[in-house]
Amino acid sequence: MENKIVVGVDGSPGAESAVRWAAETAHRRHFGLHLVHGLRLAELYYGGGLAGPATFLDPLREAGRQLLDDAEATARSVAGDLTISTAMPVDPPVPLLIELSREARMVVLGHSGRTAFSGMRVGSTTAAVASHGHCPVVVVRPRDEGGEVPVSGPVVVGIDGSPNSEQALATAFEEAASREAPLVALHAWSDVTYEDFYGTARLPTPWETIEAEEQRLLAQRLAGWQEKYPQVEVRRELVRDQPRHALLDLSAEARLLVVGSRGRGGFTGLLLGSTSQALIQHARCPVLVVRPEKGK
Known part of the structure; x- marks a missing residue:
């Protein structure tokens, strides 16, 4: 992980922008790219510690795999020769990304996630990782809401x-x-x-x-x-x-x-x-x- 940029992937437009920014940076700096999607399986557990039905788990895994495949395709559209790895652990996103930040070069996140409340400018995962991460954390913000991420300027x-x-x-x-x-x-x-x-x-x-x-x-x-x-x-x-x-x-x-x-x-x-x-x-x-x- 020491020469990799970690990117949190959740399928949101903000995460897609984060993947593009991280891919360009990894290509420029000769780093690898590690795409991570946390399955949030804990949210499917009942109060007594019993797991939800397998019929819920399989679609969740399939959807997560598709998100990672799409993110990898996005990254390769930026730089086809990138070294890319993916992971889909069962951990919640925040502790997962904080743990990965211990050895990563940087962690890159979108400015708002899939679960952000309406009107929130920064998703809860992004704010938590920026606060507690052990390496530099990049929050990829566009020039204007819904617009493009700037690629020029100082x-x-x-x-x-x-x-x-x-x-x-x-x-x-x-x-x-x-x-x-x-x-x-x-x-x-x-x-x-x-x-x-x-x-x-x-x-x-x-x-x-x-x-x-x-x-x-x-x-x-x-x-x-x-x-x-x-x-x-x-x-x-x-x-x-x-x-x-x-x-x-x-x-x-x-x-x-x-x-x-x-x-x-x-x-x-x-x-x-x-x-x-x-x-x-x-x-x-x-x-x-x-x-x-x-x-x-």
């Missing part, structure tokens, strides 16, 4: 100085280089507005002094990566606060957003920060959520 990364965002920066350079795309590095030195604490009365702040210092720090963070990836064109963006708004705006032109799962303002133990939550719910391009390394 890779955008959010940087706030936290260890998790440093990991996101490394991933973003790698993704931009592999896609021959420019990189937009957005840095926010605060993710809380003064109005949140003081109402409409803002404290006098020497923004020019702070901005110059933050520009210097951002240049330092990027310098080593620009030396490693000299072919990547980098554009720097600074915002004073609320990075989610700026990142959502940039998602309208981006082909991929890369963020850490939690920023420097996150509470200890928080699984998914407010910025990453907002992006997987509302971004207008795929979102790659980078999880912290163990112990960080």
Whole structure:
């Protein structure tokens, strides 16, 4: 699994887009593709632990097999020489995908699943795996609802100085280089507005002094990566606060957003920060959520 991209397959339009995106990425990065469909057999068990009739199980397996066959055909229509494996375990999707994420390169999911409630922008499986996955998790979002997933534009990364965002920066350079795309590095030195604490009365702040210092720090963070990836064109963006708004705006032109799962303002133990939550719910391009390394 170490050189494979895992894709959750459930037959939804969002999952089909996820398969296409993952197939293109696997082909570009010379990874294998592992298509997974969880049968949800637990839903057919009765309260006393008795399984439902076999007449229910066989059609469920046949339908699952067809979903995987269709997903493999979709992937091969993108890149016919892909190394593709499939699996149809009886486990529920969330614990299954989280377990697979322990060794996968990344897990790729559609922005809404077959069982998403009407009006929900992100399915429950996608939200849970993005929160608990052990490797980078990609939520494949279209430019507009019901539209196409963007394949052009820059890779955008959010940087706030936290260890998790440093990991996101490394991933973003790698993704931009592999896609021959420019990189937009957005840095926010605060993710809380003064109005949140003081109402409409803002404290006098020497923004020019702070901005110059933050520009210097951002240049330092990027310098080593620009030396490693000299072919990547980098554009720097600074915002004073609320990075989610700026990142959502940039998602309208981006082909991929890369963020850490939690920023420097996150509470200890928080699984998914407010910025990453907002992006997987509302971004207008795929979102790659980078999880912290163990112990960080």
